[in-house]
Amino acid sequence: MRLTDDEKAMLEGKEGLARKKAMNLLVRYGEALGAERLVDTNNVGGYMVAKKQHMKEFGSLDALFSEFNLDSSEVVEFAKDKVKVFSCQFETTTDPEFWELQGKTHEDYQLMMANEEYLARGGVALMCTCTPYLVGNVPIKGEHCAWMESSAVVYINSVLGARTNAEGNSSATAAMLTGKIPYWGFHIDENRLGTHLIDVECTVENQMEWGLLGYYAGRMVKERVPVINGIKKLPNLIKLKQLGAAAASSGGVEMYHIPGITAEARTVEEAFGKKQPVEKLRFGKAERNWAYEALNATGKDTNVDFVMFGCPHASIEEIWEICKLLEGKRIHENTALWIFTPRGLREIADRNGFSKIIQDAGGVLMSDTCPALGQLMPKGAKVMATNSGKQAHYLPSVMGVQAWYGTTGECIDAAITGQWRGGLK
Numbered sequence: 001m002r003l004t005d006d007e008k009a010m011l012e013g014k015e016g017l018a019r020k021k022a023m024n025l026l027v028r029y030g031e032a033l034g035a036e037r038l039v040d041t042n043n044v045g046g047y048m049v050a051k052k053q054h055m056k057e058f059g060s061l062d063a064l065f066s067e068f069n070l071d072s073s074e075v076v077e078f079a080k081d082k083v084k085v086f087s088c089q090f091e092t093t094t095d096p097e098f099w100e101l102q103g104k105t106h107e108d109y110q111l112m113m114a115n116e117e118y119l120a121r122g123g124v125a126l127m128c129t130c131t132p133y134l135v136g137n138v139p140i141k142g143e144h145c146a147w148m149e150s151s152a153v154v155y156i157n158s159v160l161g162a163r164t165n166a167e168g169n170s171s172a173t174a175a176m177l178t179g180k181i182p183y184w185g186f187h188i189d190e191n192r193l194g195t196h197l198i199d200v201e202c203t204v205e206n207q208m209e210w211g212l213l214g215y216y217a218g219r220m221v222k223e224r225v226p227v228i229n230g231i232k233k234l235p236n237l238i239k240l241k242q243l244g245a246a247a248a249s250s251g252g253v254e255m256y257h258i259p260g261i262t263a264e265a266r267t268v269e270e271a272f273g274k275k276q277p278v279e280k281l282r283f284g285k286a287e288r289n290w291a292y293e294a295l296n297a298t299g300k301d302t303n304v305d306f307v308m309f310g311c312p313h314a315s316i317e318e319i320w321e322i323c324k325l326l327e328g329k330r331i332h333e334n335t336a337l338w339i340f341t342p343r344g345l346r347e348i349a350d351r352n353g354f355s356k357i358i359q360d361a362g363g364v365l366m367s368d369t370c371p372a373l374g375q376l377m378p379k380g381a382k383v384m385a386t387n388s389g390k391q392a393h394y395l396p397s398v399m400g401v402q403a404w405y406g407t408t409g410e411c412i413d414a415a416i417t418g419q420w421r422g423g424l425k
């Protein structure tokens with residue numbers, strides 16, 4: 001791999017041990033990928049969360065993060081050396097306010113707080129969300145980033161036109177320390193062009209339908225780049241967030257185009273460059289039904305004991321929508337309602353009285369984590385309902401629950417009645 005003078009200096013240890021280890025990791029990673037060089041980044045999103053069992057083994061956060069995030073048995077002082085470029089923490093495993101309700105111990109809570117304090121000393125912005133673009137980290141078109149988290153990656157690549165691959169713990173940490181990331185994959189123009197054309201021939205309007213379209217697209221194209229044509233009604237941020245998260249779950253989609261709507265293609269021709277689609281697909285009623293059946297495949301029992309919103313983490317608009325449906329009502333005695341949002345937005349929800357509406361109805365507005373990532377559920381929950389294709393896809397296997405997937409209104413109805421009464425119209 002070709003290195004610039006500043007990269008060579010870091011590799012030789014002229015900027016300290018942490019940057020040396022980080023650059024060493026990036027060179028090994030880049031060479032394994034076949035990258036010819038690194039690219040500068042000023043925007044890194046990573047996941048640095050210490051696990052209890054690892055703390056017992058390694059004894060300190062420095063030792064633990066050196067091992068797991070920098071692949072180094074030599075201990076690096078991350079918090080002392082500090083990040084070199086703007087970096088944020090993605091979602092974690094514990095809500096700092098509702099950790100007990102989530103089944104965490106006081107020891108878990110203390111470790112989480114120590115983890116946070118450590119990252120803050122290292123200069124990492126504690127956004128603690130999978131949707132940092134909702135709370136101020138909004139990369140611009142063409143900006144090279146190094147982000148983890150599949151739903152965030154597909155959102156910033158496609159909707160914003162920023163450039164990132166789905167990084168791992170180690171590469172993101174190394175990027176924080178160096179401001180560099182291998183130049184490959186979605187950093188390169190050609191790899192951003194469409195590969196598959198999907199003609200939409202049925203209604204795609206509400207959030208659930210956008211999730212179905214995403215789920216179908218991911219299943220069909222896997223890790224390639226779908227170009228979605230034929231959308232009649234302009235979506236919004238919430239719907240595109242659902243589309244991308246579902247596509248990244250059923251396949252591994254990190255980038256898509258909706259000509260005229262997403263950042264990089266005004267027309268179908270522009271989305272493909274000079275290439276022809278490798279396959280032409282259609283999303284009609286049969287495909288929509290298939291996606292609905294697939295996401296509801298585990299739903300058998302109509303007695304719902306857990307309703308979950310906020311995957312990816314809910315925007316303030318989504319919280320407002322939920323509150324409109326929930327205000328003055330009370331959720332069923334056998335049902336828990338948990339809504340997940342970035343911590344920064346919970347503050348706004350508190351000030352707006354949204355948190356109180358949710359609380360008065362018997363629900364909880366949580367932050368920082370989610371059921372699939374934090375592996376947490378209300379005690380004894382067996383049947384869940386959600387408007388998130390991603391949670392409906394993962395939670396049955398991660399937590400062994402049955403899942404119902406539907407609209408926001410159907411899920412609120414399930415929270416209030418304790419019954420699943422949804423269905424594809």
Ligand code: F3S
Nearest residue numbers: 130151311312370372
């Ligand atoms: Fe975010 Fe958890 Fe969904 S991290 S994208 S809410 S699985």
